[in-house]
Amino acid sequence: MGRRKKEPSSVHRHNIASAAQELFMQKGIDGTSMNEIAQKSGYSKATLYVYFKNKEEIVGLLVLESMEMLYDHISDALEANAYTKERYDNICQALVTYQQEYPFYFRLALSEINIDFTHADFLPEEQETFRVGEKINDKIRCFIQDGIIMGDFRPDIPILTTIFSFWGMMSGLILTAENKQAYIAQEIKISRKDFLSYGFDALYRAIAVRPAD
Amino acid sequence: MGRRKKEPSSVHRHNIASAAQELFMQKGIDGTSMNEIAQKSGYSKATLYVYFKNKEEIVGLLVLESMEMLYDHISDALEANAYTKERYDNICQALVTYQQEYPFYFRLALSEINIDFTHADFLPEEQETFRVGEKINDKIRCFIQDGIIMGDFRPDIPILTTIFSFWGMMSGLILTAENKQAYIAQEIKISRKDFLSYGFDALYRAIAVRPAD
Amino acid sequence: MGRRKKEPSSVHRHNIASAAQELFMQKGIDGTSMNEIAQKSGYSKATLYVYFKNKEEIVGLLVLESMEMLYDHISDALEANAYTKERYDNICQALVTYQQEYPFYFRLALSEINIDFTHADFLPEEQETFRVGEKINDKIRCFIQDGIIMGDFRPDIPILTTIFSFWGMMSGLILTAENKQAYIAQEIKISRKDFLSYGFDALYRAIAVRPAD
Amino acid sequence: MGRRKKEPSSVHRHNIASAAQELFMQKGIDGTSMNEIAQKSGYSKATLYVYFKNKEEIVGLLVLESMEMLYDHISDALEANAYTKERYDNICQALVTYQQEYPFYFRLALSEINIDFTHADFLPEEQETFRVGEKINDKIRCFIQDGIIMGDFRPDIPILTTIFSFWGMMSGLILTAENKQAYIAQEIKISRKDFLSYGFDALYRAIAVRPAD
DNA sequence: CATGAATGAGGCTTCATTCAT
């Protein structure tokens, strides 16, 4: 291969991680070889190791990138609207969109790779990922507090507990909509959108001042 | 190794699958080698292949076994009590217990391996697994219908949608309690039990006739 | 499996060897597992080792058996007729038939497993095989001597040299007819029978008193 | 192991195939493991897979290489001399030399691996092998036609039939000379050279205009 | 910087063979 133009290192990192992401999505992390990543990204296998210490670091960057995108999605969702319910719906939509765009990392974020400080291996990327996670939490916290102030959410709800339990329940709902897709369509005969709305609304009522139904 | 006592074949299968389960849990399916399964189960690697055609078949049995246990857990939960809320709590508890006992398959059931008819590969074990899944659905359906009849659940709730969305949300909640364990304990300073109750109750209210709060 | 009726050991040996033969023919010796032989023969894998010390011994018996059949074929061919050319044709036909019936052992006899006293491993079966080979040679020697006496073969031909070179050439011809079957049919447009006759006749003329053409 | 000097890839392929050839010769294809090939060739096992997709491909290259050498041997044999009998003897000698140099592939060419269009798997190497086989046939065809024109061969001989039957018979003869070597020397007390000449001459007479005896 | 080349380690699976019953 000819040498390529001098580009900032981060561009190459992104190119590689990007190719990896698609493959991971299709075949899982373990199911994807560095060889395949090399081929898909157009770099040589050895070059991968110029930009990443190892496979794990690729995953790390990917998780960080996806976490940042999630942050952006959620930020946007919150800034756009004034009414609490609308903002809530926007957050839900942001999550759904995010899952559709980065199904692989949505799953990761939910379960597999655990980004809490327990097993902080302290790779720089992981630290950063954690930080972004905190920023997301903050955003949500503000949103809930705003909602309380605006009289839309019950004033007695435990904020942190709500954030985490909702995060879990929403993720589970979205994942189910994804995984049981065919089943839901054929057996329940309901659109994915309605299926999701049903769940999101149920959750909203749980913290709303008066059942908004 | 010495020969071992004559035991019915199913015992060996269970021994092996059991060892596999623990390893899968710790390191994932792909991350676990047949070598490790052999060592942990106390059989020789070759013997594994006497009892299972290949690694995949071990996973298959495990999924089936765990699905059956889930069915038992849920059956018990439903038969034990008369009051709808109690029965609901029992189901929740059954799921939590199940997740604690078979964390790996709880995860599977939620996401990766898809037990709907979409990708019915028709391995006998997989077929059976699907059937058990259906039995579980039926149980839940009856429970909800009973709840409606007893006047505890709103009569207009869409039953199938509720089953699937609740399944997703509950799984997500339980998984979060598991994965963010340390975070929840240290940051929110709330017990896992309370964390889970908060979520389960929120969901209950969503279908209960009158907010039980 | 239930025990089977008491049969002379040789019957079981034959059953097993027989099953092995078919498999060897289809998939080669190395390509055939004891497992497959066990299944095909209807005995358990362990029982194979009651009747044969190991896989090699099965091959040994098979070679012996096939050598004996070849002897029978050739004996019959020689005793049937009076005229030299007829007897010659019969021998050729015997070889062809033998190759069709035992393609695998025809090949062995020609090349792979070498039954000359050089590498006499002195397994009883191999010794016996060698002895049968000698008996075949004797038969042919007599045939040639008869032919000379009858004035059909040139009196000066070197008998042993003729036996061995003819054995080689005939085998090679037959094998080619078998292996290039499709090619011969499609490209040369000649029947296998005619193809073989052409070669056999050429060889006959080489030792006949007057070109019989 | 240290890295080795930069050599064109084909050199490595040849090195590996060459080592494989010797082993195949001694122990057969199935009897030879990639491990052994690695050791004998001085490369690591993994490196074998850099240069060959799998074991089969090694065989493929070997067959092709040997086929090409055979072509060269025969080409040389034909171009060297003017008299038909001399050219015939040269061809025979070429075959003998070839068998001595590549005993393993001589055997293959004769029997096992079938290079006719029947089972054209269409691997590039196999296609090429087939093509070379055709070139050899052409050379021989020309030789026979020349012989007829020069009045040395009978004008009525069926050319293709002759080519194939002679190829079979000659191969069989050469193989017998090889396999029964010890036997021939000790029992017949004749040199291999004379043994072969006897057979080749017999075949020559079968197509020569007048028995050259 | 970029990479072709090389490889140790290890994965899954199969097999011939043994042994206690």
Added chain:
DNA sequence: GATGAATGAAGCCTCATTCAT
């Protein structure tokens, strides 16, 4: 005698990673 059960050894192949250039 017959076999179910068990296994050490080995086979093919893949992979993440390193290093010299």
